[in-house]
Amino acid sequence: MATVEKMNIEKTDQKIWLFVIAPILIIVAFVIGIKESLLVLVLALPFMLLLKNQFLESKVAWKDEYSVGIDIIDQDHKKLLGLIMEMFKALNKAKKDERAAEILDELIDYTVTHFDREEALMKKNGYPDIEKHISEHNSMRAKIKEFRANIATNTNQVSSEALQYLQDWLVNHITVTDQEYSKYFTEKGIKNI
Ligand SMILES: [Fe+2]
Numbered sequence: 255m256a257t258v259e260k261m262n263i264e265k266t267d268q269k270i271w272l273f274v275i276a277p278i279l280i281i282v283a284f285v286i287g288i289k290e291s292l293l294v295l296v297l298a299l300p301f302m303l304l305l306k307n308q309f310l311e312s313k314v315a316w317k318d319e320y321s322v323g324i325d326i327i328d329q330d331h332k333k334l335l336g337l338i339m340e341m342f343k344a345l346n347k348a349k350k351d352e353r354a355a356e357i358l359d360e361l362i363d364y365t366v367t368h369f370d371r372e373e374a375l376m377k378k379n380g381y382p383d384i385e386k387h388i389s390e391h392n393s394m395r396a397k398i399k400e401f402r403a404n405i406a407t408n409t410n411q412v413s414s415e416a417l418q419y420l421q422d423w424l425v426n427h428i429t430v431t432d433q434e435y436s437k438y439f440t441e442k443g444i445k446n447i
Pocket residue numbers: 372387391427431432
């Protein structure tokens with residue numbers, strides 16, 4: 255079973271700024287002078303930001319160990335994890351709540367398809383813990399609809415809260431709860447649908 259790595263992409267981003275990018279810029283300014291370092295800043299900062307975003311993306315990227323052994327479900331999970339990164343990118347945009355609302359709409363639509371697929375598969379194959387699993391799906395459905403409604407009424411911090419909730423819920427669900435039915439299906443010899 256995959257290990258769950260608790261993550262907070264927003265806090266990791268802040269730490270990289272504070273403990274990596276800012277110290278590098280201060281050292282460069284100290285060594286070559288503030289005026290000269292402006293040129294370095296213009297040239298190097300986009301590259302540093304690219305590296306930082308690649309690192310953050312790797313933190314929320316789908317990993318082979320997340321596989322439930324069913325291709326179409328793995329594809330769904332990749333898509334859902336991709337939406338977390340989109341939510342993080344949205345936080346840095348001027349109209350962040352507008353973009354976050356679009357992403358939540360996409361999540362609401364996509365989870366309908368994905369959860370229906372999983373639930374049908376569990377039903378068809380007599381998965382014994384189906385009720386517990388469906389109740390986790392339902393709590394997530396309700397929560398993202400709540401975030402969506404709060405964004406619409408301009409509640410502060412909704413986008414950040416939604417991002418953290420998605421990271422915690424999705425990673426835990428994919429790496430723990432979904433692995434439980436995966437184990438059951440493997441034992442029953444169910445591979446693909
Ligand atoms: Fe699930």
